[in-house]
Amino acid sequence: MFGIRPTPEGEKLLQLGVGVALFLAVVGGLLIVVDRGPDLVAWIGRKLRGGKDPVRRKPAREFWGAMAFLLPAGLLLTVGLLVPMGRTTVLSLRDRFDDEWVGLENYIWMFTQGDILIVLRNTLIWVIVAPFLVTAIGLIYAVLVDRAKFEWFAKSLIFMPMAISFVGASIIWKFVYEVRPEGSDQIGLLNQVVVWLGGTPRNWLVMRTGALNTLLLIVILVWIYVGFAMVVLSAAIKAIPMDIIEAARMDGTNAWQMFWKVTLPSIRPAVIVVVVTVSIATLKLFDIVRTMTGGNFGTSVIANEMYTQALGSAQQPGRGSALAVVLFLFVLPIALYQIRELRRRREEVR
Amino acid sequence: MTSAKPAAPAAPATKKSRPKPAPATTMAGRVRQRLSTRLATVVTIVIAVVWTIPTIGLLLSSVRPREAINRTGWWTFFSDPELTFANYQDVLVNGRLGSYFLNSLVITIPSVLFSVGFAAFAAYALSWMNFRGRDWIFIGIFALQIVPLQMALIPLLRFFNLGVTIGPITIALPWSEWGVSPATAGFTRLWFAHTCFGLALATYLIHNFMSELPKDLMEAAKVDGAGHGKIFRRIALPLVIPALASIAIFQFLWIWNDLLVALTFSGGTEQSAPITQRLSEMAGSRGGEWQRLTAGAFVSMVIPLIVFISLQRYFVRGLLAGSVKG
Numbered sequence: 001m002f003g004i005r006p007t008p009e010g011e012k013l014l015q016l017g018v019g020v021a022l023f024l025a026v027v028g029g030l031l032i033v034v035d036r037g038p039d040l041v042a043w044i045g046r047k048l049r050g051g052k053d054p055v056r057r058k059p060a061r062e063f064w065g066a067m068a069f070l071l072p073a074g075l076l077l078t079v080g081l082l083v084p085m086g087r088t089t090v091l092s093l094r095d096r097f098d099d100e101w102v103g104l105e106n107y108i109w110m111f112t113q114g115d116i117l118i119v120l121r122n123t124l125i126w127v128i129v130a131p132f133l134v135t136a137i138g139l140i141y142a143v144l145v146d147r148a149k150f151e152w153f154a155k156s157l158i159f160m161p162m163a164i165s166f167v168g169a170s171i172i173w174k175f176v177y178e179v180r181p182e183g184s185d186q187i188g189l190l191n192q193v194v195v196w197l198g199g200t201p202r203n204w205l206v207m208r209t210g211a212l213n214t215l216l217l218i219v220i221l222v223w224i225y226v227g228f229a230m231v232v233l234s235a236a237i238k239a240i241p242m243d244i245i246e247a248a249r250m251d252g253t254n255a256w257q258m259f260w261k262v263t264l265p266s267i268r269p270a271v272i273v274v275v276v277t278v279s280i281a282t283l284k285l286f287d288i289v290r291t292m293t294g295g296n297f298g299t300s301v302i303a304n305e306m307y308t309q310a311l312g313s314a315q316q317p318g319r320g321s322a323l324a325v326v327l328f329l330f331v332l333p334i335a336l337y338q339i340r341e342l343r344r345r346r347e348e349v350r
Numbered sequence: 351m352t353s354a355k356p357a358a359p360a361a362p363a364t365k366k367s368r369p370k371p372a373p374a375t376t377m378a379g380r381v382r383q384r385l386s387t388r389l390a391t392v393v394t395i396v397i398a399v400v401w402t403i404p405t406i407g408l409l410l411s412s413v414r415p416r417e418a419i420n421r422t423g424w425w426t427f428f429s430d431p432e433l434t435f436a437n438y439q440d441v442l443v444n445g446r447l448g449s450y451f452l453n454s455l456v457i458t459i460p461s462v463l464f465s466v467g468f469a470a471f472a473a474y475a476l477s478w479m480n481f482r483g484r485d486w487i488f489i490g491i492f493a494l495q496i497v498p499l500q501m502a503l504i505p506l507l508r509f510f511n512l513g514v515t516i517g518p519i520t521i522a523l524p525w526s527e528w529g530v531s532p533a534t535a536g537f538t539r540l541w542f543a544h545t546c547f548g549l550a551l552a553t554y555l556i557h558n559f560m561s562e563l564p565k566d567l568m569e570a571a572k573v574d575g576a577g578h579g580k581i582f583r584r585i586a587l588p589l590v591i592p593a594l595a596s597i598a599i600f601q602f603l604w605i606w607n608d609l610l611v612a613l614t615f616s617g618g619t620e621q622s623a624p625i626t627q628r629l630s631e632m633a634g635s636r637g638g639e640w641q642r643l644t645a646g647a648f649v650s651m652v653i654p655l656i657v658f659i660s661l662q663r664y665f666v667r668g669l670l671a672g673s674v675k676g
Contacts, residue, residue, distance in 0.1 A: 019460030035579030069475035080546025165607030
């Protein structure tokens with residue numbers, strides 16, 4: 001334009017401007033539609049019916065108004081999620097070129113392949129160990145911090161990893177697990193501690209025995225999510241009515257009994273929220289495995305394997321889709337439970 | 351993703367704490383209580399510090415000279431402090447990480463605007479308009495936020511690359527035929543994908559805040575003759591601004607920190623790939639170059655950490671309102 005070539009940076013900022021302008025235009029247009037749309041529809045209706053005021057058409061008018069409000073979100077959710085979900089399910093039953101139906105071949109492949117069975121096993125380890133550790137540590141910390149001073153400061157430090165990306169956290173921990181040959185100075189904290197304790201340094205991330213490397217990857221997720229668990233549980237603990245605690249104290253309950261008989265039952269809903277949230281996050285987990293090991297050394301999980309098969313080097317969209325469907329089936333019971341809870345709550349509100 | 355009942359969570363953020371246990375009546379009781387407070391304080395602070403050590407290690411390493419990082423542990427920094435910003439200069443200038451950083455911004459800001467904006471519209475209809483099938487649509491949107499993204503990636507990528515044809519009829523052209531530059535195509539794909547994937551959760555959360563608004567207010571406005579468009583603009587939206595801010599912050603961090611969507615849709619070049627993608631690649635291919643990895647990781651964390659420190663109250667509220675997305 002005008003013979004001026006913008007710098008690459010300038011061009012990117014221009015893109016950003018275009019994106020924001022697009023947003024303003026779309027929202028502005030939408031506001032006009034929801035503002036004037038119903039009147040317009042009513043006006044057209046009136047003309048068509050020869051000037052009679054459409055009193056009885058109120059619900060229909062509300063319906064079309066609502067559709068205008070729901071249009072962008074509904075359209076995007078349909079195009080971006082609903083239709084693709086159906087397509088993925090179909091693809092999982094077809095060959096890698098999407099030419100022929102192959103029945104359950106992709107699923108059979110999954111459950112007969114040694115590597116993939118390890119992937120499934122790892123996913124199970126993750127989803128059992130990670131939510132348990134996160135909830136347990138978060139709960140202990142929430143109880144402790146409730147009686148401590150400098151509460152805000154301690155909480156902030158624990159909570160900080162939540163702001164860091166999984167990729168950033170992975171690099172932090174890759175550095176902790178880094179190894180140098182025996183005899184030379186260690187630069188990774190874990191191996192240095194091992195050496196201080198008189199052990200020999202190891203390359204932890206390749207140690208498959210007992211799925212040790214997978215457990216070390218789980219440590220990263222726990223490190224990130226304990227802050228989340230702690231904040232949610234701590235808020236729940238603070239919401240326990242004072243008189244319940246006072247009454248229990250009058251009865252001479254000690255701290256241990258207090259925790260099991262008063263605190264835990266009172267915050268049960270919050271505990272469930274934490275377990276459910278962390279379970280879903282764990283099942284979908286991709287970044288940590290990708291960045292730490294790329295899924296090598298027997299550490300892959302379904303979410304990572306799905307990427308490798310369908311979008312990465314393997315070029316097997318059928319198999320990748322089958323893995324995605326299996327992941328979905330893992331999440332489904334949790335989703336159904338959540339929906340049941342939601343409906344129950346909505347009934348209560350009425 | 352969660353059944354945390356929002357609105358209430360506006361309350362106990364981290365700062366204000368409930369009064370500590372009421373004073374014990376006996377002398378022994380008082381002593382015991384003070385001891386338990388002191389013990390709890392020591393234990394919590396120790397754990398908090400241990401929790402922070404890995405991050406400190408990375409931060410210190412990023413300002414140590416290259417040879418020092420690879421020769422000795424970062425903890426020797428305290429006995430032999432040597433400070434340099436050469437790693438940052440190297441990673442930003444030679445590693446061109448600044449360019450990826452800019453990409454992250456270009457990707458994130460419009461995606462947050464679109465998803466939160468559209469979600470606000472949908473949330474209003476689901477909270478305050480009466481129409482058939484409203485409950486089912488709401489439950490459907492709630493369910494969609496739990497669906498793993500993996501279910502949508504392959505078809506969405508094909509939609510972009512191949513277009514859509516049903517039989518002989520072309521519904522959508524492949525994006526390569528729209529004559530846009532690769533960078534524009536990359537950004538647009540990412541905006542689209544992030545908006546789609548963020549919408550369900552955002553709608554659910556905003557609905558939770560909006561439906562808590564007082565009903566009288568809406569009724570009064572309706573009696574005064576205001577249509578839904580006006581009520582939305584003048585009443586509902588202004589009243590949920592704090593909630594929108596929390597949700598936008600969360601969406602921002604989620605998109606900024608994302609790797610999976612970026613790997614799938616960005617095209618992977620300096621033109622449109624975000625910083626997380628670049629770092630993940632560096633961790634794989636240049637695993638030994640700690641001077642670049644440590645500095646690079648910190649560059650990628652700067653914005654999330656600033657957001658976290660300056661907006662912690664909103665951050666915690668957003669978290670309590672609906673937890674995180676994964």
